Amino acid sequence: xxxxxxxxxxxxxxxxxxxxxxxxxxxxxxxxxxxxxxxxxxxxxxxxxxxxxxxxxxxxxxxxxxxxxxxxxxxxxxxxxxxxxxxxxxxxxxxxxxxxxxxxxxxxxxxxxxxxxxxxxxxxxxxxxxxxxxxxxxxxxxxxxxxxxxxxxxxxxxxxxxxxxxxxxxxxxxxx
Amino acid sequence: xxxxxxxxxxxxxxxxxxxxxxxxxxxxxxxxxxxxxxxxxxxxxxxxxxxxxxxxxxxxxxxxxxxxxxxxxxxxxxxxxxxxxxxxxxxxxxxxxxxxxxxxxxxxxx
Numbered sequence: 703x704x705x706x707x708x709x710x711x712x713x714x715x716x717x718x719x720x721x722x723x724x725x726x727x728x729x730x731x732x733x734x735x736x737x738x739x740x741x742x743x744x745x746x747x748x749x750x751x752x753x754x755x756x757x758x759x760x761x762x763x764x765x766x767x768x769x770x771x772x773x774x775x776x777x778x779x780x781x782x783x784x785x786x787x788x789x790x791x792x793x794x795x796x797x798x799x800x801x802x803x804x805x806x807x808x809x810x811x812x813x814x815x816x817x818x819x820x821x822x823x824x825x826x827x828x829x830x831x832x833x834x835x836x837x838x839x840x841x842x843x844x845x846x847x848x849x850x851x852x853x854x855x856x857x858x859x860x861x862x863x864x865x866x867x868x869x870x871x872x873x874x875x876x877x878x
Numbered sequence: 879x880x881x882x883x884x885x886x887x888x889x890x891x892x893x894x895x896x897x898x899x900x901x902x903x904x905x906x907x908x909x910x911x912x913x914x915x916x917x918x919x920x921x922x923x924x925x926x927x928x929x930x931x932x933x934x935x936x937x938x939x940x941x942x943x944x945x946x947x948x949x950x951x952x953x954x955x956x957x958x959x960x961x962x963x964x965x966x967x968x969x970x971x972x973x974x975x976x977x978x979x980x981x982x983x984x985x986x987x988x
Contacts, residue, residue, distance in 0.1 A: 775909035801928035
């Protein structure tokens with residue numbers, strides 16, 4: 703019987719690169735990924751040959767048929783597709799393939815994530831307002847909300863910083 | 879979108895934009911564009927699928943390219959008149975670049 707292992711690994715939407723690198727290292731060590739489940743934090747591996755495998759995590763509209771087909775045509779294998787999150791992989795020999803090969807579209811991807819986080823952040827405001835009266839009796843809820851706000855702010859600022867770095871790499875003025 | 883707005887947003891063109899638009903002077907689907915550009919640049923440019931999808935969506939929204947037909951579930955596109963106008967301007971700019979490079983740099987080999 704082949705050796706298997708299940709790993710639960712938390713990651714945040716603004717550092718999907720970390721999970722990509724981790725999966726690639728697992729593959730290089732001979733742990734082949736067989737499934738991604740549970741909101742993309744449960745990873746199942748099976749012992750096998752070490753592989754040079756490129757993993758890419760992307761965010762698009764959920765169940766985007768045209769996008770999925772185009773990536774599959776280009777040789778990517780889809781491992782996970784839930785709530786707009788996609789996990790792709792492709793074996794390679796020389797050049798490590800990428801889903802994004804130019805700066806403009808990578809900036810757009812990060813902007814899409816900022817929009818998601820900003821929406822989540824704004825959605826909390828009416829909830830807080832509506833609950834305001836009853837929340838006075840449970841002040842600890844405010845602490846939880848403060849932590850949530852800080853967390854989302856942190857994510858947004860991380861993504862904005864990443865975009866700023868990308869623009870500086872390009873050197874020139876922003877396109878728009 | 880107005881021509882001036884398009885010009886401001888698209889010119890000068892990134893290499894990705896230029897080659898995608900150039901490929902779409904003929905009707906092509908996404909993967910067809912990828913193959914064509916790779917062939918045309920002798921393997922130098924391999925467009926990422928995410929980049930291609932994002933650029934096509936944006937160009938379609940801006941009316942620079944238009945959906946033509948769906949075959950085998952794959953959508954084909956072609957440059958619109960606005961798209962061709964942009965391409966023409968970009969080619970004129972590139973020609974000037976090339977002309978001036980020749981004039982100043984000549985054919986010295988360093």
